Amino acid sequence: SSELTQDPTVSVALGQTVRITCQGDSLRNFYANWYQQKPGQAPVVVIYGKNNRPSGIPDRFSGSTSGNTASLTITGAQAEDVADYYCSSRDSSGNLVVFGGGTKLTFL
Amino acid sequence: QVQLQESGPGLVKPSETLSLTCTVSGGPINSYYWSWIRQPPGKGLEWIGYIYYSGSTNYNPSLKSRVTISLDTSKSQFSLKLRSVTAADTALYYCARRLETLRFGEGYHYYMDVWGKGTTVTVSS
Secondary structure: OOOOEEOOEEEEOOOOOEEEEEEOHHHHOOOOEEEEEOOOOOOEEEEEOOOEOOOOOOOOEEEEEEOOEEEEEEOOOOHHHOEEEEEEEEOOOOOOEEEOOOEEEEEO | OOEEEEEOOOEEOOOOOEEEEEEEEOOOOOOOEEEEEEEOOOOOOEEEEEEEOOOOEEEOOOOOOOEEEEEEHHHOEEEEEEOOOOHHHOEEEEEEEEEEEEEOOOEEEEEEEEEOOOEEEEEOO
16 A cells, blocks of 8 residues: 555644654555645655654654654644644655645644 | 746646646756655645656656656756646645655665745636
Protein backbone atom coordinates (compact mmCIF):
# COMPACT_ATOMS: atom_id res chain seq x y z
CA SER A 1 0.00 0.00 0.00
CA SER A 2 1.17 3.53 -0.73
CA GLU A 3 -1.18 5.34 1.63
CA LEU A 4 -0.21 7.34 4.69
CA THR A 5 -2.87 7.90 7.35
CA GLN A 6 -2.95 10.81 9.79
CA ASP A 7 -5.45 11.91 12.41
CA PRO A 8 -7.31 14.97 11.04
CA THR A 9 -6.94 17.05 14.20
CA VAL A 10 -4.81 17.01 17.33
CA SER A 11 -5.05 19.42 20.24
CA VAL A 12 -2.46 20.47 22.79
CA ALA A 13 -2.19 22.92 25.67
CA LEU A 14 0.39 25.65 25.37
CA GLY A 15 3.74 24.43 26.62
CA GLN A 16 2.75 20.78 26.65
CA THR A 17 4.03 17.93 24.51
CA VAL A 18 2.10 16.64 21.52
CA ARG A 19 2.63 13.71 19.20
CA ILE A 20 1.32 13.60 15.64
CA THR A 21 1.32 10.20 14.02
CA CYS A 22 1.43 8.82 10.49
CA GLN A 23 0.73 5.21 9.57
CA GLY A 24 1.58 3.35 6.39
CA ASP A 25 3.18 0.17 5.14
CA SER A 26 5.93 2.03 3.30
CA LEU A 27 7.16 3.40 6.63
CA ARG A 28 8.53 -0.05 7.39
CA ASN A 29 11.09 0.59 4.65
CA PHE A 30 11.41 4.37 4.36
CA TYR A 31 11.54 7.16 6.90
CA ALA A 32 8.90 9.88 6.91
CA ASN A 33 9.46 13.55 6.33
CA TRP A 34 7.30 16.08 8.15
CA TYR A 35 6.10 19.38 6.71
CA GLN A 36 4.53 22.27 8.58
CA GLN A 37 2.08 24.46 6.70
CA LYS A 38 0.80 27.66 8.27
CA PRO A 39 -2.28 29.37 6.81
CA GLY A 40 -1.56 31.06 3.50
CA GLN A 41 2.00 29.78 3.36
CA ALA A 42 3.89 27.08 1.51
CA PRO A 43 4.89 23.99 3.47
CA VAL A 44 8.22 23.90 5.29
CA VAL A 45 10.07 20.72 6.18
CA VAL A 46 10.61 20.39 9.93
CA ILE A 47 11.92 16.81 10.14
CA TYR A 48 13.45 14.58 7.49
CA GLY A 49 14.75 11.06 7.71
CA LYS A 50 15.26 9.29 11.00
CA ASN A 51 15.20 12.49 13.09
CA ASN A 52 16.94 15.34 11.29
CA ARG A 53 16.03 19.01 11.62
CA PRO A 54 16.95 21.42 8.83
CA SER A 55 18.74 24.58 9.83
CA GLY A 56 16.43 27.02 11.57
CA ILE A 57 13.94 24.46 12.88
CA PRO A 58 13.63 24.60 16.69
CA ASP A 59 14.83 21.58 18.63
CA ARG A 60 11.39 21.12 20.19
CA PHE A 61 10.53 19.27 16.95
CA SER A 62 11.62 15.64 16.80
CA GLY A 63 10.79 12.54 14.80
CA SER A 64 10.69 8.82 15.43
CA THR A 65 9.49 5.62 13.78
CA SER A 66 8.23 2.31 15.12
CA GLY A 67 7.05 -0.37 12.75
CA ASN A 68 4.62 1.19 10.30
CA THR A 69 4.10 4.36 12.35
CA ALA A 70 6.09 7.58 12.18
CA SER A 71 5.65 10.27 14.80
CA LEU A 72 6.35 13.96 15.00
CA THR A 73 6.72 15.19 18.57
CA ILE A 74 6.61 18.81 19.63
CA THR A 75 8.01 19.17 23.15
CA GLY A 76 6.71 22.36 24.72
CA ALA A 77 4.34 23.46 21.97
CA GLN A 78 4.33 27.18 21.25
CA ALA A 79 1.58 29.38 19.85
CA GLU A 80 3.46 29.68 16.57
CA ASP A 81 3.25 25.90 16.09
CA VAL A 82 -0.43 26.11 15.16
CA ALA A 83 -0.42 24.71 11.65
CA ASP A 84 -1.24 21.76 9.46
CA TYR A 85 1.34 19.00 9.56
CA TYR A 86 1.86 16.55 6.72
CA CYS A 87 3.91 13.40 6.70
CA SER A 88 5.46 12.24 3.45
CA SER A 89 7.48 9.27 2.38
CA ARG A 90 8.24 7.10 -0.60
CA ASP A 91 5.93 4.42 -1.87
CA SER A 92 6.88 0.75 -1.70
CA SER A 93 8.84 1.02 -4.97
CA GLY A 94 10.91 3.82 -3.52
CA ASN A 95 10.41 5.95 -6.61
CA LEU A 96 7.15 7.78 -5.90
CA VAL A 97 6.21 10.34 -3.26
CA VAL A 98 3.23 9.96 -0.96
CA PHE A 99 1.67 12.50 1.41
CA GLY A 100 -0.51 11.83 4.39
CA GLY A 101 -3.85 13.60 4.62
CA GLY A 102 -2.54 16.12 7.13
CA THR A 103 -3.14 16.87 10.81
CA LYS A 104 -4.39 20.22 12.02
CA LEU A 105 -2.76 21.17 15.31
CA THR A 106 -4.89 23.34 17.56
CA PHE A 107 -4.53 24.67 21.09
CA LEU A 108 -6.87 23.78 23.94
CA GLN B 1 19.50 31.34 -1.48
CA VAL B 2 17.53 29.29 -3.97
CA GLN B 3 14.10 30.65 -4.81
CA LEU B 4 11.31 29.17 -6.91
CA GLN B 5 8.55 31.08 -8.67
CA GLU B 6 5.51 29.53 -10.33
CA SER B 7 3.86 31.23 -13.29
CA GLY B 8 1.04 30.50 -15.67
CA PRO B 9 -2.65 31.12 -16.36
CA GLY B 10 -4.88 31.30 -13.33
CA LEU B 11 -7.94 30.15 -15.26
CA VAL B 12 -8.19 27.14 -17.55
CA LYS B 13 -11.28 25.83 -19.34
CA PRO B 14 -12.48 22.27 -18.81
CA SER B 15 -10.95 19.72 -21.21
CA GLU B 16 -8.03 22.04 -21.98
CA THR B 17 -4.40 21.79 -20.88
CA LEU B 18 -3.05 23.40 -17.73
CA SER B 19 0.48 24.71 -18.25
CA LEU B 20 2.70 26.06 -15.48
CA THR B 21 6.36 27.02 -15.30
CA CYS B 22 8.65 27.19 -12.30
CA THR B 23 11.68 29.46 -12.52
CA VAL B 24 14.68 28.60 -10.35
CA SER B 25 16.89 31.46 -9.18
CA GLY B 26 19.82 31.80 -6.79
CA GLY B 27 21.18 28.32 -7.44
CA PRO B 28 21.77 25.65 -10.08
CA ILE B 29 19.06 23.55 -11.66
CA ASN B 30 21.51 20.75 -12.32
CA SER B 31 22.07 17.92 -9.84
CA TYR B 32 18.61 18.13 -8.27
CA TYR B 33 15.12 16.72 -8.52
CA TRP B 34 12.30 19.19 -9.25
CA SER B 35 8.74 18.53 -8.14
CA TRP B 36 5.17 19.68 -8.60
CA ILE B 37 2.67 19.39 -5.74
CA ARG B 38 -0.89 20.66 -5.61
CA GLN B 39 -3.43 21.45 -2.92
CA PRO B 40 -7.16 21.67 -3.70
CA PRO B 41 -9.02 24.33 -1.73
CA GLY B 42 -9.33 23.29 1.90
CA LYS B 43 -7.65 19.95 1.29
CA GLY B 44 -4.27 18.29 1.70
CA LEU B 45 -1.14 18.08 -0.39
CA GLU B 46 -1.02 15.85 -3.46
CA TRP B 47 2.26 14.99 -5.14
CA ILE B 48 2.04 15.31 -8.93
CA GLY B 49 5.51 14.24 -10.05
CA TYR B 50 9.17 15.11 -10.32
CA ILE B 51 11.90 15.38 -12.88
CA TYR B 52 15.59 14.77 -12.33
CA TYR B 53 18.08 17.13 -13.96
CA SER B 54 18.98 14.25 -16.28
CA GLY B 55 15.43 14.34 -17.62
CA SER B 56 14.06 11.20 -15.99
CA THR B 57 10.59 11.56 -14.52
CA ASN B 58 8.22 9.91 -12.07
CA TYR B 59 4.52 10.70 -11.78
CA ASN B 60 1.64 10.08 -9.40
CA PRO B 61 -0.12 7.01 -10.85
CA SER B 62 -3.49 8.71 -10.47
CA LEU B 63 -2.38 11.52 -12.80
CA LYS B 64 0.22 9.79 -14.93
CA SER B 65 -1.92 9.51 -18.06
CA ARG B 66 -2.46 13.28 -18.17
CA VAL B 67 0.82 14.73 -16.85
CA THR B 68 4.09 15.75 -18.43
CA ILE B 69 6.93 17.46 -16.53
CA SER B 70 9.81 18.86 -18.53
CA LEU B 71 13.02 20.76 -17.86
CA ASP B 72 14.74 23.64 -19.66
CA THR B 73 18.18 23.97 -18.06
CA SER B 74 19.14 26.89 -20.33
CA LYS B 75 16.35 28.94 -18.77
CA SER B 76 16.59 27.38 -15.27
CA GLN B 77 12.94 26.41 -15.56
CA PHE B 78 10.84 23.31 -15.31
CA SER B 79 7.26 22.97 -16.42
CA LEU B 80 4.04 21.11 -15.78
CA LYS B 81 1.42 20.19 -18.35
CA LEU B 82 -1.82 18.60 -17.20
CA ARG B 83 -4.17 17.62 -20.02
CA SER B 84 -7.95 17.28 -20.13
CA VAL B 85 -8.54 19.20 -16.93
CA THR B 86 -11.77 19.17 -14.96
CA ALA B 87 -13.01 21.12 -11.96
CA ALA B 88 -11.28 18.54 -9.76
CA ASP B 89 -7.94 19.95 -10.94
CA THR B 90 -8.69 23.32 -9.38
CA ALA B 91 -5.94 23.80 -6.81
CA LEU B 92 -2.99 25.76 -5.52
CA TYR B 93 -0.01 24.43 -7.46
CA TYR B 94 3.45 24.43 -5.88
CA CYS B 95 6.82 23.74 -7.39
CA ALA B 96 9.56 22.50 -5.09
CA ARG B 97 13.12 21.26 -5.08
CA ARG B 98 13.47 17.67 -3.97
CA LEU B 99 16.76 17.32 -2.16
CA GLU B 100 18.71 14.08 -2.02
CA THR B 101 20.92 13.83 1.04
CA LEU B 102 23.00 11.04 2.52
CA ARG B 103 23.06 10.63 6.28
CA PHE B 104 25.62 8.30 7.84
CA GLY B 105 23.93 5.15 9.08
CA GLU B 106 20.60 6.11 7.53
CA GLY B 107 21.17 6.01 3.81
CA TYR B 108 19.67 8.44 1.33
CA HIS B 109 16.81 10.76 2.20
CA TYR B 110 14.65 12.71 -0.18
CA TYR B 111 12.56 15.69 0.84
CA MET B 112 11.28 19.01 -0.55
CA ASP B 113 13.57 21.62 0.95
CA VAL B 114 12.63 24.69 -1.11
CA TRP B 115 9.11 25.57 -2.21
CA GLY B 116 7.63 28.25 -4.37
CA LYS B 117 4.81 30.39 -2.98
CA GLY B 118 2.29 28.56 -5.13
CA THR B 119 -0.06 29.66 -7.86
CA THR B 120 -3.82 29.18 -7.92
CA VAL B 121 -5.35 27.53 -10.96
CA THR B 122 -9.10 27.43 -11.39
CA VAL B 123 -10.74 25.19 -13.96
CA SER B 124 -13.96 26.76 -15.12
CA SER B 125 -15.72 27.70 -18.32
